Amino acid sequence: VIAVPAKTSGLPNERRERLDALFRTDPLLEQLQGELLEWGPGMAVVRATIQVAHTNFLGGGHGGILFSLGDIAMSFASNGYGRQAVATQIDISYHRAVQPGDLVVATATEINRSRRFGHHGVELVVGNRLVASATGTTYRTDEWHFGADQWSEEWRAKH
Structure with missing residues (x-):
């Protein structure tokens, strides 16, 4: 799948390309046979088709798979500014x-962001039906992807 970046709010093109390449190496998304469809600072969209291996003992899709897709989308959204961020809490x-066979699309959207914390909403849909929703908090570290020197002082101050 070719990336279709969202509005990048001034994200430098070279950094966007490097972040895109980094995000596409996510081992869990790969294991789920998922795809990163779109991302930008503060938002991301991923999708995966529910496989038989993703089911619970009742035969339905396991909630952990939906949680993981939401977590992955939130991770890309929160790291989309270039600052390393990690989830501290997610409620789903x-x-x-x-x-099995359902194509689940998870969309993470930033609700609010401060210097240290990001808050996101996540919607997971199959077709036009909402199957799960989540909210989450990320901790925004002082570390920058590829090193702080790769990001302008102005960008770092804003993001």
């Missing part, structure tokens, strides 16, 4: 069951 609600 499951609204509908998913089945």
Whole structure:
């Protein structure tokens, strides 16, 4: 899949390309046979098709798979500024069951961001049906992807 970056809010093109390459090496997304569809600072969209191996003992899609897709989307959204961020908390609600063959799309959107914390909303849908929703918090470290010297002082001060 070719990346279709979102509005990047001035994200330097070379850094966007490097972040895109980094995000596409996510081992769990690869293991889930998922795809990164779109991302930008503060937002990301990923998708994966529920496989039989993703089911629980009842035969439906395991909630852990939906949680993981939401977590991955939130990770790309929160790291999309170039500053390294890690999840500290995620709450998820499951609204509908998913089945093998369902294509789940997870969209993470930044709700608020401060110097240290980011807050995100995540919606997971199959077609036009909401199957799960989540909110999460990320801790924004002082570390920058590829080193702080790769990001302008102005960019670092804003993000």
